[in-house]
Amino acid sequence: MPAANKSANKLMPGNFMVIWQILLGVAFLGAWQALVDAGKLDKFFFSRPSDIAARVVQWLRTGFIWPHLAVTLEEAALAFVLGASAGVALGFGLARAPRLGALLDPYIKVMNALPRVVLAPIFLLWFGLGIWSKVALGVTVVFFIVFFNTHRGVRDVDPVVVNNARMLGASEWQLARHVLFPSALTWVFSSLNISIGFAMIAVVVGEYLGAARGVGYLISQAEGTFDTTGVFAGMAVLSAAVLLVGWGVGRLERWLLRWKV
Amino acid sequence: MPSTAALQFENVTQRFGGYTAIENIDFEARAGAFVSVVGPSGCGKSTLLNLAAGLIEPGDGRVSVFGERLSGINRKASYMFQQDGLLPWKTAIGNIELGLRFRGVEAREAAARSREWAARVGLAGFAEAYPAQLSGGMRKRVAMAQSWIVDPDILLMDEPFSALDVHTRLRMEAELLALWASSKSKTILFVTHDLEEAIALADEVVVLSSGPASRVVNRYTVELARPRDLIDIRTDPRFHELYRQIWSELRKEVLASYARGE
Numbered sequence: 001m002p003a004a005n006k007s008a009n010k011l012m013p014g015n016f017m018v019i020w021q022i023l024l025g026v027a028f029l030g031a032w033q034a035l036v037d038a039g040k041l042d043k044f045f046f047s048r049p050s051d052i053a054a055r056v057v058q059w060l061r062t063g064f065i066w067p068h069l070a071v072t073l074e075e076a077a078l079a080f081v082l083g084a085s086a087g088v089a090l091g092f093g094l095a096r097a098p099r100l101g102a103l104l105d106p107y108i109k110v111m112n113a114l115p116r117v118v119l120a121p122i123f124l125l126w127f128g129l130g131i132w133s134k135v136a137l138g139v140t141v142v143f144f145i146v147f148f149n150t151h152r153g154v155r156d157v158d159p160v161v162v163n164n165a166r167m168l169g170a171s172e173w174q175l176a177r178h179v180l181f182p183s184a185l186t187w188v189f190s191s192l193n194i195s196i197g198f199a200m201i202a203v204v205v206g207e208y209l210g211a212a213r214g215v216g217y218l219i220s221q222a223e224g225t226f227d228t229t230g231v232f233a234g235m236a237v238l239s240a241a242v243l244l245v246g247w248g249v250g251r252l253e254r255w256l257l258r259w260k261v
Numbered sequence: 262m263p264s265t266a267a268l269q270f271e272n273v274t275q276r277f278g279g280y281t282a283i284e285n286i287d288f289e290a291r292a293g294a295f296v297s298v299v300g301p302s303g304c305g306k307s308t309l310l311n312l313a314a315g316l317i318e319p320g321d322g323r324v325s326v327f328g329e330r331l332s333g334i335n336r337k338a339s340y341m342f343q344q345d346g347l348l349p350w351k352t353a354i355g356n357i358e359l360g361l362r363f364r365g366v367e368a369r370e371a372a373a374r375s376r377e378w379a380a381r382v383g384l385a386g387f388a389e390a391y392p393a394q395l396s397g398g399m400r401k402r403v404a405m406a407q408s409w410i411v412d413p414d415i416l417l418m419d420e421p422f423s424a425l426d427v428h429t430r431l432r433m434e435a436e437l438l439a440l441w442a443s444s445k446s447k448t449i450l451f452v453t454h455d456l457e458e459a460i461a462l463a464d465e466v467v468v469l470s471s472g473p474a475s476r477v478v479n480r481y482t483v484e485l486a487r488p489r490d491l492i493d494i495r496t497d498p499r500f501h502e503l504y505r506q507i508w509s510e511l512r513k514e515v516l517a518s519y520a521r522g523e
Contacts, residue, residue: 160345161346161347161348163314163316163346164340164342164407165348165363167408168360168407168411169363169411174363178359178362182348182350186350259350259351
């Protein structure tokens with residue numbers, strides 16, 4: 001960490017960097033605002049930062065946004081938990097049964113190659129307009145990330161560590177529980193941020209394509225009424241939520257992998 | 262005194278594919294003895310230990326432990342690997358207690374005994390540290406406590422100190438001898454490529470020929486008094502005499518392995 005600080009200091013003292021970062025943002029938003037006010041950008045297509053901010057504030061003050069945000073987060077969380085559980089279970093199982101793993105390998109690759117968006121309509125048919133069609137879409141994304149990481153985590157365990165545990169008297173079950181499983185989990189933990197980020201994207205896409213609630217639904221509704229301010233406000237809320245979740249997940253990840261130093 | 266062999270190799274041959282690692286290995290380690298095995302690199306020393314550990318089954322011949330043919334993991338032995346096999350997500354004491362936990366010792370007791378062992382190998386202040394936070398020497402101490410806590414009859418050690426600097430290494434060797442002296446009748450099979458280390462520690466030095474198809478070239482009894490001072494022993498004339506004697510043999514094998522381009 002000290003080394004990283006030093007190299008950052010060489011570029012620019014830390015505090016100054018933050019100031020420049022803020023200035024850049026302000027300049028961008030200011031230019032946007034000024035261009036719309038001057039009539040150089042069409043307000044109908046680009047809205048205005050001040051209008052967008054006012055809309056977000058209004059959503060927060062009336063509490064209008066919360067149920068939608070809650071639905072989106074709930075779907076993403078469910079997608080993550082279900083997808084990750086299935087991914088860990090199957091990744092672990094196939095790594096321990098390499099013959100079965102080899103048999104299924106091409107099919108898993110084919111399924112992973114499929115762009116998930118095309119599944120959204122079929123999931124809408126199967127699971128309806130409620131949260132489960134979005135959860136299903138999120139699961140298909142999270143599952144593969146976690147599956148591949150688990151698979152790799154189990155197979156990449158240092159053979160010395162495995163032999164050491166065996167010599168210390170570990171049974172097959174103890175070996176799985178104390179050595180292989182934790183090793184796989186370290187891979188899953190280090191991909192937490194990616195999997196949860198992708199889960200958010202997937203459920204929002206799902207909402208966008210057909211839902212009665214959620215931030216993705218809000219955006220698609222605003223779009224349907226040519227309410228660009230609403231679209232941008234929805235995007236702002238979504239980015240903020242993803243950033244906040246990412247920050248929390250980052251802290252969790254650092255805590256779970258604290259032994260890596 | 263009729264000495265039972267703790268470990269016995271009878272005509273053991275091991276091939277990996279078309280490669281013969283060791284051929285017709287025949288020797289035994291008397292119960293309670295400290296036996297060093299030396300040989301040039303690539304002479305199948307690790308294969309020998311893996312056979313004694315039961316991690317691999319002998320292709321030909323037989324490995325016996327206290328007179329019984331070994332099949333499967335050798336439950337009477339601990340194995341200290343060249344690189345330690347510590348679990349990175351467990352603390353020092355979490356690693357030390359593993360063997361006890363695997364044997365079904367209750368968590369609180371295992372932790373208490375693990376703490377005792379941490380103190381015993383000089384890790385008292387580092388009980389809660391993760392392996393990544395420990396120096397190479399300290400990790401070796403964890404590995405040492407890990408293999409001793411289960412009170413094995415046989416200890417297999419594969420160049421355990423080869424990666425350490427000279428001073429740390431001397432200290433660890435001395436601590437190993439102290440542990441061994443304080444425990445009654447543990448048998449140690451210690452593989453090394455360092456002849457000085459082999460003589461200084463052992464009761465008996467087994468010299469292997471260069472690979473492939475290594476065999477036992479000769480065995481030497483080390484009759485130096487114990488307890489030994491590992492610093493002074495290197496200036497003992499008898500140590501030198503023995504060193505010269507074994508080296509004259511080992512030298513040929515080392516040159517042979519050079520000739521094969523290793």
